[in-house]
Amino acid sequence: MKRFAKLIQQLELSNKTNDKIAALVDYFNYADDKDKIWVIALFTGKKPRRPIKSALLKYWAIEITQTPEWLFSESYSNVGDLSETIALLLPPAEQTSDFQLHKWIENLHDLEGKDDETKKNFILNAWNTLETQERFIFNKLISGNFRIGVSNKMLVNALAKQSSLDSAQIMHSIMGKWNPYEITFTELINGLHVNTDNSWPYPFCLAYALEQETEKLGDISEWQAEWKWDGIRGQIVKRNGELFIWSRGEELVTEQFPELHFLIDILPDGVVIDGEILAVQDKQVLSFSTLQQRLNRKTISKKQLEDAPIGFFVYDILEFEENDFREQPLNERRKVLERLIGGLDESAVILSPVIHCNTWEELAELRQTSRSINSEGIMLKKLSSHYHSGRKRGDWWKWKINPYTVDAVMIYAQKGSGRRANFFTDYTFAVRDGENLVTIAKAYSGLTDKEIKEVNSFVTKNAIEKFGPVRTVKPELVFEIAFEGIAESKRHKAGLALRFPRILRWRKDKKAAEINTLEDLRQLLASTM
Amino acid sequence: MALIEFTKRGIYCKQGDFYVDPWWPVDYAVTTHGHSDHVRFGNKHYLCHTLTKPIIKRRISEDLDVETLNYGESIVRNGVNISFYPAGHIIGSAQVRLEYKGEICVISGDYKTEDDGISDVFEPVKCHSFVSESTFGLPVYKWQKQDIVFDKIKNWVNDNIPQQKTSVLIAYSLGKAQRLIKNLAGNVPIYVHNSIANLNEVIINAGVNLPETIRITPETTKDELQKGIVIVPPAMRDSRWIKNLSHPVTGICSGWMQVRAHRRWQSADAGFALSDHADWTGLMDAITTTGAEKVYVTHGFTAAFSRFLNDEGIESEEVMTKFGQEDDEENKVDLADAENTNTETENQKSV
Numbered sequence: 108m109k110r111f112a113k114l115i116q117q118l119e120l121s122n123k124t125n126d127k128i129a130a131l132v133d134y135f136n137y138a139d140d141k142d143k144i145w146v147i148a149l150f151t152g153k154k155p156r157r158p159i160k161s162a163l164l165k166y167w168a169i170e171i172t173q174t175p176e177w178l179f180s181e182s183y184s185n186v187g188d189l190s191e192t193i194a195l196l197l198p199p200a201e202q203t204s205d206f207q208l209h210k211w212i213e214n215l216h217d218l219e220g221k222d223d224e225t226k227k228n229f230i231l232n233a234w235n236t237l238e239t240q241e242r243f244i245f246n247k248l249i250s251g252n253f254r255i256g257v258s259n260k261m262l263v264n265a266l267a268k269q270s271s272l273d274s275a276q277i278m279h280s281i282m283g284k285w286n287p288y289e290i291t292f293t294e295l296i297n298g299l300h301v302n303t304d305n306s307w308p309y310p311f312c313l314a315y316a317l318e319q320e321t322e323k324l325g326d327i328s329e330w331q332a333e334w335k336w337d338g339i340r341g342q343i344v345k346r347n348g349e350l351f352i353w354s355r356g357e358e359l360v361t362e363q364f365p366e367l368h369f370l371i372d373i374l375p376d377g378v379v380i381d382g383e384i385l386a387v388q389d390k391q392v393l394s395f396s397t398l399q400q401r402l403n404r405k406t407i408s409k410k411q412l413e414d415a416p417i418g419f420f421v422y423d424i425l426e427f428e429e430n431d432f433r434e435q436p437l438n439e440r441r442k443v444l445e446r447l448i449g450g451l452d453e454s455a456v457i458l459s460p461v462i463h464c465n466t467w468e469e470l471a472e473l474r475q476t477s478r479s480i481n482s483e484g485i486m487l488k489k490l491s492s493h494y495h496s497g498r499k500r501g502d503w504w505k506w507k508i509n510p511y512t513v514d515a516v517m518i519y520a521q522k523g524s525g526r527r528a529n530f531f532t533d534y535t536f537a538v539r540d541g542e543n544l545v546t547i548a549k550a551y552s553g554l555t556d557k558e559i560k561e562v563n564s565f566v567t568k569n570a571i572e573k574f575g576p577v578r579t580v581k582p583e584l585v586f587e588i589a590f591e592g593i594a595e596s597k598r599h600k601a602g603l604a605l606r607f608p609r610i611l612r613w614r615k616d617k618k619a620a621e622i623n624t625l626e627d628l629r630q631l632l633a634s635t636m
Numbered sequence: 637m638a639l640i641e642f643t644k645r646g647i648y649c650k651q652g653d654f655y656v657d658p659w660w661p662v663d664y665a666v667t668t669h670g671h672s673d674h675v676r677f678g679n680k681h682y683l684c685h686t687l688t689k690p691i692i693k694r695r696i697s698e699d700l701d702v703e704t705l706n707y708g709e710s711i712v713r714n715g716v717n718i719s720f721y722p723a724g725h726i727i728g729s730a731q732v733r734l735e736y737k738g739e740i741c742v743i744s745g746d747y748k749t750e751d752d753g754i755s756d757v758f759e760p761v762k763c764h765s766f767v768s769e770s771t772f773g774l775p776v777y778k779w780q781k782q783d784i785v786f787d788k789i790k791n792w793v794n795d796n797i798p799q800q801k802t803s804v805l806i807a808y809s810l811g812k813a814q815r816l817i818k819n820l821a822g823n824v825p826i827y828v829h830n831s832i833a834n835l836n837e838v839i840i841n842a843g844v845n846l847p848e849t850i851r852i853t854p855e856t857t858k859d860e861l862q863k864g865i866v867i868v869p870p871a872m873r874d875s876r877w878i879k880n881l882s883h884p885v886t887g888i889c890s891g892w893m894q895v896r897a898h899r900r901w902q903s904a905d906a907g908f909a910l911s912d913h914a915d916w917t918g919l920m921d922a923i924t925t926t927g928a929e930k931v932y933v934t935h936g937f938t939a940a941f942s943r944f945l946n947d948e949g950i951e952s953e954e955v956m957t958k959f960g961q962e963d964d965e966e967n968k969v970d971l972a973d974a975e976n977t978n979t980e981t982e983n984q985k986s987v
Contacts, residue, residue, distance in 0.1 A: 119896065120906055174775055175947065181940040182776045187897040194892065195776035243896075527898065556901075 110138055111146065111208045112240045118255050123293065127257065131265030140292040147295065148287040149253050150262050155287070155484040158218040159226050159593050161250035163187055167227055168193040174427040184522065184576065185529065188245030194239050206234035212248060217290075258309075260497045262412050270296055278496045283307040308353040309379060309425045309433065310496040314486065314503035321467040321506070324487065331437060331490055332462040332470055334482040336420055336504055337395050337591070338385035339402070343367065343419065345374040346429075355385070362405065366417045366455045377429030380421050380444070382495075384457065387418025390454055392481040395606060396594035420459040424493055433494035439550055440494070477508045483591065484508045510589035510629065512611055514622045518544060518583045520566040523551060530559050531566040533577065534610075538623040539603075545601045547628065548588055551612030562613075585617040586610050593632045601625060639741040639765065640715075642932075642955050647743060647767065649691060650918030651736050652716030654683075656743045659958040665805050668745025669729035669808055670695060673959050683711075685720055687728030690838045691810065704883050705730075707756060711738070723747040724758030725813030725912050727839055742926060743767040747958075747983075748911065749918035750782060754818040754844075755811075757976045758922070766928035771913040771960060772891050773933070773941030779891070779915040786819045789908055792887060793865055802881040804818060806888045806904070809835050809869045811912050814846060816867055816889065821847030825864040827856065832867055858882045923950065 115555060117130035135143055148155070169179050174196060186192045206214070211233075220224050237245055247253060258276065266281075267274035280298030284307065317399065324330065335524040340355040350371040361368075374380075386393035386401070393415070400415045401407065424444040425433050432440055441461070449457045460486065464470040473484050484507035492502035515536035523532035533551040539542035554562065562584065570578040592606035639647050648660030668674050668684075670691035673922070675682070677696050684692065686704040693700055707710065707730065710719035715737075720730035725746040732743045740763040744802070747769065751757045779785075796803045806811045813832045820826060826849045828836065833851035840846050849854070862882045868965035878884050891911025892898040899907035912936035913936075914922060923931055923945070931952040933942040937956035945952035 119900065121878060172775070175944070178775065178940060178944055181937070182774045185774055185937075186776055186895050191896055195778070528900070 108204075108206055108208050108211060108237070108241050108244070110134065111142065112238075112244055114146070115244060115255060116240060117252075118257060124190075124261060127135060127261060128265045129270065130256070131262065132269045134621050135266060139207050139209065139432075142207050143292045144287050144290060144295060145209050145212055147262065147266075147281055149248075149491065150257050151259055151281055151560040153287060154250070154252070155212050155234065155248065156216060156219060157249055158215055159249050160229065161616075163223070163226070164193060164230065164246060165189065166228060168196055171231065172196050172198065180481045186249070187523075187529075190251050191243050193246055194243035196310055197234050197242065200235050200242075204233075209247060215248060216531045233369040256557035266296055272296060274496070278310045279307075281522065282310055306341040306344060306351040306353075306359065308344055308351070309381075309494070311340060311342070311355055311381070312423075312495045312503060314488075314505045315489065315498060315500055317504040317506040319457075321471065321487075324467075324504070327464060327467055327470065329490055331441070331463060331488045333459055333486045333488070334462065334477065334480070335486045335507060336383040336385055336459070337394075337481065337483040338383040338398055338420075341382060341384045341419065341606045342425070343370060343374070343380050343382070345371065345378045346376055348376065350374070350417055352384075360384075363407070364417045364419075365407070365412075367419055369453075370456065373456075374447075375428070377426060378447070379424070379426035380448070381423040381425055382419050382421040383416055385420055387420075387454065387457070388416055390457055392416075392420070394481055394594070395592055399594075415496045416455075418455045418457060420457050420461050423494060427504075436491045436493070436570060437488055438490045452607075474506065474508060486561050510591055510611075511593070512587050512589050513538065513547070513605075514585055514614060514617060515547060515588050516544065516619045516622050517562075517586060518582050519547065520562070522575045530563045531558055532563075534562075534586075536586060536608075537582065537625045538625050538628065540601075544582055545625055546599070546624075547601050547603075548590070548605045550588060550608045550610050553589075554613065558613055580620050583621055585614040585619060587612050587614050593628065597630065601628070603628055627628060638737055639739055640743070640767070641719065642957070644848070646957070649716060651941055652713045652718070652734070654713060654718075655718075655939045656732050657745065657959070664713070666694065668723065668732060668733050668743065668889070669726055669807075671726070671746070674745060683718065685728040685730045687839070687842050687844065688730070691835065692727060693811070694838045695835065707759075713715055720934045721761050722753050722756035723757045724749060724752065726949075727755050727814060727844060729755060731759075731761060739764055741765045741767070742928075744769065746771070746913060747922065748914045749922055750779065752782060752815050752819075752912070754815050754846075755836055756808065760922060760925035763926050763928050765930040766923060766926045766954075767932045767934060768919060768923055769913065769959065770933045770936030770938050770941035772911065772915050773937040773944055775916045775942075775973065777891060777894055777915045779894075782819065782910065785908055789816075789820060789887065789910075790822075792906055792908075793820075796885055797824070797863060799883075800860070800862060801883040804866045804868060804878055804881065804884050804886045806870055806873055806886055812910070813867050813869070815912070816840060817849055817908075819845055820865060825850055825860075826863050827852050827861055827866045829866075829872060831869055838897060842846060844970050881939060882982040911971055 114130055114134045118127050121127055135508065148432060167175060181191045182196065183189060194260060218229055233245055235243055263274050263278045266277050276298055278297055283300055285295060285300045289451065294300060342353045344351040352364055352367060354360045386397040393615040397415045400411055401417060424440050427443055448456065462473060463471065477484050484505065487504045487506055489502045515538050516535045517534045519535035520531040521533040523530060533544055535549045538548050565584060566578055566580050569581040571581060572579040588608050590605040590608040595603050596604035639648060639649055641652065645655060645660040645662055647656040650856045654666055654667045655662045657668055657674040658665050659676055663680045665679035667688060670688050675692050675819045680701065682700055682702045684702060684704060686706050689702045702945060707720050707722050710717050715716050717735040721733060723729040723731045723745050724871045725748055729745060734741045742761050742763040747758055749758045749987055753757060793803045805816060807816055809831045816828055828849045829852055835851060836846055858881055875929045885905040887906040887908060888902055888904040889908045889910040891909055893907030894909040912925060929951060931945055931950055933952055934955050934957045942952040942954040
């Protein structure tokens with residue numbers, strides 16, 4: 108546990124990827140194999156089972172420190188993290204212990220099904236033997252996530268460096284299905300578990316946003332241009348007579364989309380295709396807000412199936428005839444994909460078309476029409492590119508159309524959490540509706556740290572009312588809000604909702620009188636329906 | 637009648653007709669210590685501790701009219717007896733004890749209860765009413781012993797040097813810097829920024845025993861700095877000068893570093909929870925030892941701390957002051973930078 112506590116501290120102390128990787132490599136060199144398994148599990152979001160509710164942890168901490176509940180809440184809102192608040196509030200440990208990480212996890216696991224008194228004794232004993240930083244980690248094991256800026260890619264790079272194995276293979280292995288209670292470290296990084304499991308997907312190949320002129324990409328004939336669809340990225344896996352649909356969140360969503368189940372009879376075994384799950388009617392893509400009606404539902408009604416039919420626009424093929432195809436160049440993969448899917452005449456599974464243009468200017472012009480077909484721009488993929496694991500600069504670019512924007516005024520501010528716990532970072536914005544202001548969006552990203560400090564000081568000085576953590580502020584600061592879409596909404600007072608709103612910039616040059624009106628947004632809504 | 641009232645200009649003693657740490661100019665200002673949120677320019681007359689005199693003369697103006705007291709000494713002004721007791725915050729920091737017709741009030745200014753090795757140790761003073769800060773008035777702020785923290789800093793420096801990294805500590809020029817110097821002095825040479833070196837000079841001339849440090853000049857080489865400890869004030873934090881050092885790593889020494897969110901927000905390479913303010917336990921101990929019937933809570937977590945005291949049966953009231961804005965000074969620097977940057981972009985656009 109001490110070693111793991113030190114690792115967490117090192118990861119938190121540096122903002123530099125190289126330092127973080129070095130800390131991880133160092134850890135993997137010396138840590139116990141069983142601990143390593145858990146570190147990989149925790150960092151990739153595989154949580155151990157939680158035998159105790161965090162409310163109980165809080166309750167016990169309040170009880171033994173005799174802290175009034177309101178003071179605990181004040182402390183929590185300053186610290187921004189429950190596990191840490193408890194760790195800091197407790198008196199110093201009177202004993203020491205040197206259990207390893209996996210031992211703690213196993214001990215916690217054994218508490219499952221035990222009565223509260225047994226659980227309480229275990230926890231209080233543990234707290235009394237751990238230092239503050241270890242306690243924080245211990246509490247996190249029970250109640251939280253380790254969000255410490257270690258991406259899967261960073262973790263995999265560290266493992267590759269430490270084990271001298273291929274990083275793509277490791278990514279593959281840790282993305283598959285495995286049980287940290289059962290697998291060994293060697294089995295895990297060598298990926299012995301993945302080949303026996305029919306379902307596992309490949310890591311998605313992701314693109315960076317294009318920041319340079321298209322001309323700098325070289326000749327357009329070396330590139331494949333496609334529409335960038337605005338849906339849920341997915342992978343469809345067909346192996347040994349079974350069909351699996353994965354979303355980009357590494358979630359298995361097969362049951363949610365019955366429209367795609369017919370593929371089990373169409374696709375041969377040993378095939379994995381990559382594409383976009385979209386709302387589709389008559390082979391035309393519908394808006395994202397239509398697709399939303401179908402997301403995250405346990406049961407789907409007949410009406411929903413009719414109102415929001417689902418389709419899959421296919422981009423790529425990653426496995427064919429049971430062979431990993433990702434090292435093939437894109438143009439070769441495309442040929443195979445066209446042979447496999449191109450002949451289908453199905454409304455639900457469509458080969459995502461390639462856009463043929465002779466010049467970048469022509470393509471740029473076409474890009475302006477993206478919205479008319481519910482696309483959000485263009486994808487540029489080098490014809491010679493492999494299907495990379497994760498993000499890699501240079502081969503794939505997303506060239507999105509500019510977002511919609513609206514000028515709005517800030518009316519509420521709220522303190523953030525975690526890193527931003529002591530600054531007002533979450534803002535609510537309004538547009539003008541006659542004499543009134545009506546809320547249209549909440550956003551908490553897009554400002555620099557310096558700007559946040561400046562807004563923070565404005566909020567502190569101009570708070571009109573206080574509702575718990577929320578401050579009503581004088582409507583003075585104007586921001587340009589970017590968003591990706593607009594939809595009708597009965598739940599919102601404005602009667603409409605913006606999709607993915609974020610702060611584009613602070614318009615210090617504008618006064619609150621100059622902001623947009625609700626009517627402006629209504630017109631935009633009408634034009635997109 | 638109460639001995640003090642809280643006015644627009646600051647803490648005022650009507651019976652004695654003087655102010656303690658006023659923020660607007662007054663005739664007679666009793667000064668607890670030399671930090672800029674407690675002593676301002678423009679008062680006709682200052683009363684402070686002997687060691688604070690040269691500090692404020694250097695920081696504000698040589699022309700100040702300053703009268704001094706040592707700890708335990710007193711003077712009488714309009715019948716009010718004024719005396720100073722150590723506050724343990726920084727060199728020369730004093731609690732101001734006022735006595736009038738048997739009524740005693742202590743204004744503690746900023747204070748800490750732990751012995752930092754360089755300031756005179758905080759001395760609790762019995763009183764009827766007590767004015768306390770509450771910078772760290774939440775129970776999550778409980779400091780480790782300073783020896784443990786200094787060991788952490790030394791280990792950090794000792795790890796950095798062989799890795800060719802330059803250890804840069806960020807600390808206020810007055811107070812934190814001298815505390816670091818006193819406690820880190822040893823095998824590794826300490827290099828200090830001009831503003832710190834200037835204050836060190838003043839403090840040494842006043843008779844304080846401070847270990848030797850090296851003033852950073854344009855001639856100081858990066859190589860020398862890499863093998864030492866560099867101490868600079870907060871305003872230097874994002875400076876080009878630091879970026880140009882050989883593999884610089886910055887460490888912030890502040891009580892706020894107790895909490896991960898603050899450490900990450902500051903985006904320093906290391907954070908050490910070392911404060912010149914009392915922690916939760918220190919505040920509670922100090923207050924209960926004074927035996928005060930009434931406690932005025934100023935800058936910090938005033939609402940929460942004062943509510944807690946009331947719940948504990950100690951009558952308490954939160955008071956708005958302009959203290960505790962040392963941190964804001966840093967913000968002002970940031971804002972000025974931000975404005976400059978904006979103007980640059982505007983200009984570029986218009987070109």
